[in-house]
Amino acid sequence: MERSKKRIAVIGTGITGLTVAYRLKKIIKEENLPLELLVLEGSIRSGGKIHTMKIGEDYLDIGAESIDIRTNHTMDLIEELNLQKEVIRSQYGKQDIYAFNKLYHIENPSYNGIPAKRSDIWKYDILSFQGKISYLKDTYLSESEVHEKTSVMDYLTARIGSELTEYVAEPYFSEIYVTDMESTSIEVLNKQIVELEQQYGDLTKAIEANPNLLDGNGNQISFKQGLETLTKALLKEVKEHVLFSKKVTEIKKSIEDTYIIDINQKEQVRVGAVIVATDPSVYRELFNDPELIDYFKDIRTTSIGYSMFSFPKGTIKNEPQGNGVLCSRRNDSHISSIVWLNKKWENLKEKEEELIGVYFGRGNEEIMLSLSNKQIEELLLKDLERILGITEEPIYHVVKRWTNSYLKSSFKNQDEKPRLLDAIKNDYPGIYLAGNGVNGFGINSCIEQGNKVSEKVIAYLKKTK
Structure with a gap:
């Protein structure tokens, strides 16, 4: 039983799961902790939504295509x-914008299409004269406050006007993960820019003062042999702990603060902590708990x-x-x-x-x-x-x-997620959810979550007897 309580299971080998496993192994080794690491993958491959194909001599990604490195987590790793x-x-540098049946290119310095200098708005042929005036008025006069339910569209419209928001900024901000900007919180999608705006007093000053954030060459990276280079390197570091074709079918409470994990409906393993780093659609299959199922059914x-x-x-x-x-x-x-x-x-x-x-x-x-x-x-x-x-x-x-x-980024999901995470924290201590959409979007967010969750797991197990 004592050994079971010191065993950590990571479910899933996408970028989040592999980052968690890598960090856990590193901490366990550095601190010489009596912990055992087990990584379970239901399929025969690792990488999750990072998926590189070799076609001829070329390595081409058919999932995530690149990584935005305007935050540090990926480059540090x-x-x-x-x-x-x-x-x-x-x-x-920048992608063109397609609107009104033609392509528009933004030459001037910008952040997600928003000009770094107010005077550059006159270069935006995509906007009407009224749209440009609206931008100037809103950048100077906006006093809109930000709260947890300030949507991306409301946040941007109040600061840069509706035209620039709709035709330029929205396509940049939405990326590929977010489908409904009217019901996605700006603090969930891009907390960094909110914090910078608060620091500098307005959005334009924040953009101008942080040239490292500007759109341009080198903002995104990949690897010579595709993004799987990253997940393969992580897998190499933890491969002795990884078991493939081990689909987790249920997680249930056991005695003395441990959990039983059912694998392939024919194996069981007892653990002291679990990190669930799977697609969110899998969550409701893992817990045969009426209360949690009630939360899961509302997660879209x-x-x-x-x-x-x-x-x-x-x-x-x-x-x-x-x-x-x-x-x-x-x-x-x-x-x-x-x-x-x-x-x-x-x-x-x-x-x-x-x-x-x-x-x-x-x-x-x-x-x-x-x-x-x-x-x-x-x-x-x-x-x-x-x-x-x-x-x-x-x-x-x-x-x-x-x-x-x-995970959908709607306010309904944002309301349900804290309730779900609190329920798991209170009723299933030692179990953690992590991955794309759980706390932010994109590969950088997944790596950041992996870093933080691994520290939480270690802290939890140090407290348990």
């Missing part, structure tokens, strides 16, 4: 793993799709000035964003083909993911013809669906 020489940095998930196209060289007739395109919601495109991979990454620059990555299925269009690959291809090709002028048939086409893989 990369340095620890000695992966600096494998890093490649994005080029041709969302899905996204990614499609990678190879076209003959020179088929992009309407070339964006940047390394891709962000699509405003106020158009009839199924596409939320486009990445021109040849232009974004130096290692793909000389390819004799055009490599285009497309994210789709945002908002109320998740139903699109239920279509066949052929139907999805046809819809996306029509959009690509309209946006990029591509009329050629693709050389090949890959579709990846990430179904129910992200």
Whole structure:
């Protein structure tokens, strides 16, 4: 029993689970703690939504496509793993904006499309004269306070006007994870900019005073052999603790503050702490507890799709000035964003083909993911013809669906999440939920959560007898 109480189980080997396992192993070794680490993965591969394919001699990602490094968590981890020489940095800085059936490029210094200097607003051809005046008025006169239910759209509209928010900032802020900016809290999506605004007095001063945050070259990174370079390096560090094809089917309370984990419905292991780093859609399957199930049923998930196209060289007739395109919601495109991979990454620059990555299925269009690959291809090709002028048939086409893989960022979820986490903390001490959407979005957030959760687990086990 004493050994069971000192055993830690990590469920899932996505970036969060692997980061947790890596940190736990490191702390256990450095502090010479009598703890045992067990990492359980239900499939035959690690990486979660980081998924790199090798096509010919190229490594192409069909999940997360890059990492924004304007916060430090990822680069710190990369340095620890000695992966600096494998890093490649994005080029041709900003994506264009697609609105009113044409492409617009923002040349001036900006943060998520917002000008770093007020006077640069006159360079924004995408805005009407009234939209520019509204921006200037709101940047000077806004006195809007921020609270936990201030939505991204309300926050931005009060500070930069409705036009700049809707046509420029919203596509940048939403990225690929967030589908409803009207019901997503700015503090959940981007707490950093809220804190900087409070520090400097207004949003424009905050942006101007932090040039490291500006849109541009090198803000995003990948690796020469794709993002799985990172998860494979983490796996290498903890591989002796990882068991594959071990699907956890239930977590239940046992005696003396321990838990029984059912694996593949035929094995059991007793542990003292559990970190659940799976897709959120799995949560309700793991706990046969009426109270928790009541919380889980109100937690909503969302899905996204990614499609990678190879076209003959020179088929992009309407070339964006940047390394891709962000699509405003106020158009009839199924596409939320486009990445021109040849232009974004130096290692793909000389390819004799055009490599285009497309994210789709945002908002109320998740139903699109239920279509066949052929139907999805046809819809996306029509959009690509309209946006990029591509009329050629693709050389090949890959579709990846990430179904129910992200927690929705709605206020309802934000209300339910603290209640759920409090219920687990009180009724299931030693069990922790972590991952994309649990406390922020994106790979940086997952790594940050992994760092923090590992410390919480160690602190908890040190307190238990």
